[in-house]
Amino acid sequence: MFDEEGYRKLFVEESRENHENIVSNLLALESGDDQQTAIDEIFRSAHTLKGMSASMGFDAMEHLCHSMEDIFSLIRSGQREVTASLTDLLLTCTDTIEEMLDTIEAGGTPSDEQSGGLVQELRVFTEDAPGEAPVEAIPFEAAGTADGRPLYSLSVAVDPSSTMKDVRAMLLLQNLESIGTILSTTPSREAIEDGKFDGLFEVLIESEAGEDALRTVASGTEISLLALTAASSPAVLPVETREVRPHEAVQEPRVTKAEKNREIKNIRVDIERLDRMMNLVEDLVINRGRLEQIAKKHGIKEFDEALSMVGRSVSDLQNLMMGVRMMPLERIFNRLPRVVRDVANHDGKEVELVIEGGETELDRGMMDGLSDPLLHLIRNGVNHGIETPEIREACGKPRKGSLRLTARRDKDNVVIEIEDDGAGIDPERLRTKGIEKGLMTPDAAATATKDELINLLFEPGFSTAETITDISGRGVGLDVVKKTIESLKGTIKVDSSMGVGTKFELVLPPTMAIIDVMMVHINSMRCAIPISNVVEVAQTRPEAVHRIGTSETILLRDQILPMHRLEDMFGRAQKSDTLVVLQNNGRRCCIVVDTVDGQQEVVVKPLSRLAGNCRGISGITIPGDGDVVPVLDVNTMI
């Protein structure tokens, strides 16, 4: 009946949403907008997390969430203030929760080691709150002292007129024995039980039952308690070892899995399954191409019609699949305010992060890859871009720096911009650094344009930071960022002006798998060029080609374009006057091709690991006829 794996996935998925909700609201709390809503949201999310982790038997996580919920319960009722140190602690807790979720996702169970210390720290906050501290749900820990149980001395009076003095006293002693151990009585027990006392007697008793229990026992008809005092010298007795048997002693057989039959409107699907479906759709696209070629050969009208219907369905299916895989960028943007806060606090800077366009959608497959580069750029912006408040004020800027993260759709592409209003990049410093690091000859450096200098930032081993801070961390440079973005078939561009700020612009295709290409022949070999890189196809005359040094250029519509013949890749081409003008990131070049075959939608498959990374080729595609065609990576050519 219970499908544990299924529950686990559902659990992790929903827990992550709640976790993100806590983090973003903690930050909202700190920024001071709409405190009450944020507190309510955090409380509710912590509560939900607690309930869910209890249901799954993840006790460590339950305890941690429970403690957080307790604190927010106090905050909600105004008994506690949100302080910076509390926020820090709570954020650490959210980190731990995230780690726990990772553990759970990997099939493990989080341990108390991960959270024990935090629970203690949180308890400090709940306990010094004024008013009543929340009672722990199940008080398992012994209330008694470690060595010897509490000792009490009781003075009891029996009504002297009672006819059953001895019986009453005896019953009292018996009752006391049911809640403790009587060490001595004055007068002696025998004397009391024989009625040989004047109505007053004293009992020294060792009991853990508490004063209230003793008081209740020692008072009643014709009996009254004169005094109850905690005795000063507790008897040192060996502590009896209590057998604490947790409930898991009972072994329960695992419940077998059963078929699912849920009528839920929204289902959560594993990304792997979506990937498999996507692969199938890709195969369909390939085979549709094949069918079209066969159809062309035979020219049967009915077949063509049927095929065009199939073709339309395949296109619809493909669009649908891509839509299903799309997720709003919020998913990764949501983590960033936390990063900005941490880095800014660490560096003693004041930074406001503005996020726009979080609803812009991107393929899920790219989302994961994008997360790290974005994180790096954001850190970079705070770390190196924005100045300290003092410097900012000296420059006449507001104390608080601003970091803008915007996402939008531009035609088919998704454009993400990270813009700071900081110091900007100093080209002169890049120039010296470039020479120092041996990335440029002094001659080249002297004539380098600002763009060329800025591009040095993306060279491996280049870092303008004076010191490597632990936060911008991991020793990853912008070169890695660039590589990652390129592996996603995206581009990165920097624009900076001194004293005004720096802007990084990422342009990403919405999906990596299926693109429109222009098919061309070069030296009788087929090659595909992503249509987004193609500017135009032009005819030229041999006399328009000029040689500059070892490279060729061509003057086309008053623009000088470098011309490539791709001979390394395809062998010497035959004489041809057809040019394809390519552009990437605003820069252009052209290549010589034999013929242009046309435009086609194809599935780009990555090169297998055996082939390794091949510069100039972003992948291969298999059009309908079963041929294997390389897809040109224009980015690396320019």
Place this chain on the structure above:
Amino acid sequence: MIRVLIVDDSLFIRTILRDMLKGSPEIEVVGTAVNGIDALEKIAELAPDVITLDIEMPRMGGLGVLEALQGQSTKPGVIVLSTLTSRQADMTHRALRLGADDFMLKPKDVPNVRGIEQELIQKIKNLVLLPTVVKPAATRKREADAVVLIGSSAGGPPMLDTLLSALPPDLPASVVVTQHMPVGFTASLAERLNRVSPLPVKETGNGDVLQTGQILVSKAGYHTVISGILSGSGRSHGRVVHSTAPPLHAVRPAVDVTFTSAARVFGPRTVSVILSGMGSDGGEGTLAVKTAGGTTAVCAEEDCLVYGMARSALSRECVDRVVPLRNLAREITRTVNRLEVDHV
């Protein structure tokens, strides 16, 4: 067919609850709602017989739903699902006052603990099956001469519904129910039981004297120790003492503490019953009742979700009778009546 609506803001919890109820052919989950406002709309639309209700939800919580339902002529049975905190215990109590019919702790460790669903299913069925009782006019209070002790743990609450609702209003004994439950929830349990039993039910208070025809539910957080008192006429009666001694078998109240101390006071006029429960609490206590000359019973295994506590008593060879749940009330009544005859 009992039509059930699940109200919870967590998809995960909703899924678990739905799966739990799937096992019962008499129950049909007709829908789910994600917050109070949604719940009220769905109640109007689907007319469920029973709803399971979460307390903390966005926009409108469980208490809001109960308030809105209060004025309505036809309303579904409500089972409140609660988590183990003192604040939630308080909320649960408020929910019962606002008209919730029953409560249950949110399922714990679902993948590993078998049979949690049975408790929920039984509670839902009880809601529909058990008629609300009309309390007879309060009889004159009288110190009890005999006591019926009931020990219960996991899986016990729905059994208590069945058992206590079948006791006769003129039972000539006091009943003490010791149910393992987190601190704060026993008041709700007593309130709930008070609605289904013809006898008045309340949570124990320190110093309460055991009275004939009254049911006491051990207050969680304390051991219920029964200590003896002598009435003016020289007869021995029992009184509740709340002890804060450390938990026994990791629980407080522990069944063993109540059973053992009550047996000492009531001797042969003690009747003990063990219902469903995990662990070994109750074994020593049942032995003490037997040794003192009392009558001991445990519920039959097929009616119990977990049989640990009953087995612990059976292994000590001190159990007079193993009784199916449906016969328990009759068996208890018969035994107590026989004591009464002997006594007079």
